[in-house]
Amino acid sequence: MKLKLTLILLFVAFAQITFAQESAPIDTTKFGRNPDVGKYADIRGFKMYYETYGKGEPLLIIHGNGGSIVNFSNQIPYFAKNYQVILADSRAQGKSVDPSDSLSYEMMTDDLNALLDQLGLKSCYVIGWSDGGINGLLLAIRHPDKVKKLAVTGANLWPDTTAVDPFVYNWAMKYNQNLLETMKKPGANIAQTKNQLKLAHLLSYEPHITIQQLQTITCPTLVIGGDHDVIRPKHTMLIAQSIPNSYLWIIPNSGHSTPIFKKEQFNKIVGDFFTQPFRKIEGYGRFN
Numbered sequence: 001m002k003l004k005l006t007l008i009l010l011f012v013a014f015a016q017i018t019f020a021q022e023s024a025p026i027d028t029t030k031f032g033r034n035p036d037v038g039k040y041a042d043i044r045g046f047k048m049y050y051e052t053y054g055k056g057e058p059l060l061i062i063h064g065n066g067g068s069i070v071n072f073s074n075q076i077p078y079f080a081k082n083y084q085v086i087l088a089d090s091r092a093q094g095k096s097v098d099p100s101d102s103l104s105y106e107m108m109t110d111d112l113n114a115l116l117d118q119l120g121l122k123s124c125y126v127i128g129w130s131d132g133g134i135n136g137l138l139l140a141i142r143h144p145d146k147v148k149k150l151a152v153t154g155a156n157l158w159p160d161t162t163a164v165d166p167f168v169y170n171w172a173m174k175y176n177q178n179l180l181e182t183m184k185k186p187g188a189n190i191a192q193t194k195n196q197l198k199l200a201h202l203l204s205y206e207p208h209i210t211i212q213q214l215q216t217i218t219c220p221t222l223v224i225g226g227d228h229d230v231i232r233p234k235h236t237m238l239i240a241q242s243i244p245n246s247y248l249w250i251i252p253n254s255g256h257s258t259p260i261f262k263k264e265q266f267n268k269i270v271g272d273f274f275t276q277p278f279r280k281i282e283g284y285g286r287f288n
Contacts, residue, residue: 026053026077032070032094040095043114044107049095050088050115054080057148058121059274060112061087064130064154066199068094074263075127079271083125088115090135092195099191103198105131105207109138116146123148125274129259130154134207137239140217141209149278150217151270153224154256156231157209157239168230172203214242220278221246222270226254226262245278 128136133155
């Protein structure tokens with residue numbers, strides 16, 4: 001639990017320090033708590049908090065487990081120059097409070113689809129990081145009309161050591177067990193711990209996406225992973241190989257947090273992917 005909180009705080013602090021040194025037309029200190037653009041939407045039994053920035057074609061950006069809008073402080077100013085950037089705190093995370101007992105990737109994916117419907121958006125570009133990448137894949141599977149192009153980084157299909165680094169997998173299982181023990185202690189904050197358990201369950205026991213489901217994805221897809229990601233590179237490669245119209249980008253000397261620690265490369269490569277026509281590279285084209 002302490003490790004998880006430390007990582008999240010590190011991500012946020014790094015993003016804030018970096019952008020304090022850069023000039024941008026947007027006040028980057030307000031991401032995730034911006035009263036000028038922040039709104040709540042009644043979505044499938046809870047109030048989903050979301051923010052929008054910029055103008056142009058819609059771009060939905062989806063955060064990871066236990067995260068929030070602020071995790072994309074490195075991406076919002078870059079993409080808001082050319083897109084209407086839409087970010088939401090997923091169910092039971094950030095400002096989107098949900099006291100119910102259940103939580104799944106499918107639920108969160110359908111929440112995002114409902115938000116797009118409320119905003120009157122028929123299709124959009126999509127970026128997803130970690131759990132957000134899983135949601136991006138499921139959005140393209142469950143609501144294919146909503147996804148024009150998809151970029152996912154650090155996503156996995158199933159919860160075992162063929163997909164996830166063994167150290168990380170074992171840590172996630174222990175994290176679940178620690179939370180269960182915390183629930184039994186006198187004076188425990190039951191509501192808070194219960195919410196953490198919902199998120200921890202996702203880390204350890206989900207998702208369950210099949211290769212056959214991936215093969216139904218029709219939109220051009222950029223599949224990204226660090227060569228030292230918490231998701232095994234061979235699993236990231238499997239995802240790319242299973243999507244008919246896909247590119248694969250394995251980033252050297254990189255872990256799970258590509259949108260932060262590889263932000264310049266990430267923004268440019270994803271931006272180019274969105275603007276350039278997708279091409280099949282076959283036959284003699286493989287020599288180019």
